[in-house]
Amino acid sequence: METSLGGLKFAPTAWTVIRLAQGPDAAGCRDALNRLFQIYWRPVYGSLRWGWRCTREEAEDLTQEFFASFWEKDLLGEVRQGAGLFRSFLKATLKNFMLMNRRSERAEKRGGGRKPLPLDAAEIDAEAADGTPDEIFDRAWTASLFKEAARALEEAYSKVDRARGFALFRRYYLEIPITYEALSAETGASVSEIKNTLHQARQDFRRIVVDLLRDGVTDDAQLEEEIRAVFGGAP
Numbered sequence: 001m002e003t004s005l006g007g008l009k010f011a012p013t014a015w016t017v018i019r020l021a022q023g024p025d026a027a028g029c030r031d032a033l034n035r036l037f038q039i040y041w042r043p044v045y046g047s048l049r050w051g052w053r054c055t056r057e058e059a060e061d062l063t064q065e066f067f068a069s070f071w072e073k074d075l076l077g078e079v080r081q082g083a084g085l086f087r088s089f090l091k092a093t094l095k096n097f098m099l100m101n102r103r104s105e106r107a108e109k110r111g112g113g114r115k116p117l118p119l120d121a122a123e124i125d126a127e128a129a130d131g132t133p134d135e136i137f138d139r140a141w142t143a144s145l146f147k148e149a150a151r152a153l154e155e156a157y158s159k160v161d162r163a164r165g166f167a168l169f170r171r172y173y174l175e176i177p178i179t180y181e182a183l184s185a186e187t188g189a190s191v192s193e194i195k196n197t198l199h200q201a202r203q204d205f206r207r208i209v210v211d212l213l214r215d216g217v218t219d220d221a222q223l224e225e226e227i228r229a230v231f232g233g234a235p
Contacts, residue, residue, distance in 0.1 A: 033067075033070065037067050038148065039141075039144050039145065039148050039212070040090060040141070040144070041063055041067065041144075042140045042141075042143065042144040042147075043090075043136075043137040043138070043139075043140035043141040043144060044063050044066055044067070044090070044094060044137070045059050045060070045063045045140075046129055046136050046137065046139070046140035047091075047094060047133040047134070047136045047137040047140070048062050048063060048094075048098070048133075049129075050129035050130070050131075050136050051129075051131065051132055051133025051134070051135070051136040051137070052098055052133055062097075062098075066094060066097055069097065084218065084222070085216060085217060085218075085222055085225075085226065086216035086217075087138075087141060087216060087226075091133075091134055091137055094133075094137070095133070095134075098133075138229070142229070142230050145209055145212055145213070145230060146209065148212065149205055149208040149209045149212060150170070150174060150205070152208050153166060153169070153201065153204055153205050153208055154166045154170075156204070157201075164197075165197050165200070165201050166201065167187075168183070168187065168189065168194060168197050168198060168201070169197075169198060169201040169202070169205070171183060171186075171187075172194075172198055173198075173202075180194050180195060206231075209230060209231075210223075210227060213226045213227060213230065
């Protein structure tokens with residue numbers, strides 16, 4: 001499915017992208033997978049870097065190799081919608097990938113200089129992470145979802161002349177904590193306007209996150225499970 005907000009559409013992800021990637025259009029497949037990997041590379045890298053205790057260079061190389069394997073080893077052929085959470089499939093696949101961990105073959109691949117994904121590892125390395133690989137994966141997955149949802153919200157608002165609304169949302173929720181009163185003094189907007197704008201932006205943001213989650217599940221029960229995992233409360 002596609003996420004929409006005010007008539008605008010966002011790129012699909014997870015199961016929808018997998019369906020596109022399994023289609024006959026090779027160029028479209030790669031574009032679809034790249035959109036999917038933009039959400040999932042951070043949790044994969046974080047799990048490798050901190051959960052599996054890889055160096056930064058190793059984690060970067062392994063992340064590139066892991067996603068490249070979806071093409072080279074036809075891992076997409078193993079993905080069937082209805083199998084459960086896409087997130088669970090990805091974590092299990094990553095675990096198997098690391099248990100095999102054929103370092104000699106990976107060293108040969110490095111020589112080819114293949115870097116299909118633009119990774120900003122410093123973004124992840126700025127935050128030390130404790131826990132198991134799965135726990136780190138899940139935390140980074142949530143952060144990546146929020147990052148993608150914020151990007152989509154900014155893009156949507158810019159197209160409907162609501163850039164000011166996103167600016168308030170970003171300042172209040174994504175930057176250094178600030179009170180309504182301080183934000184009012186900083187921007188010139190009334191406290192009432194700020195509250196109303198943030199309320200609407202928060203609803204739109206949550207809707208985008210839920211739509212991103214919906215495409216990685218197979219039924220409503222799984223969707224509720226994922227919403228609780230992300231928001232920590234009732235759907």
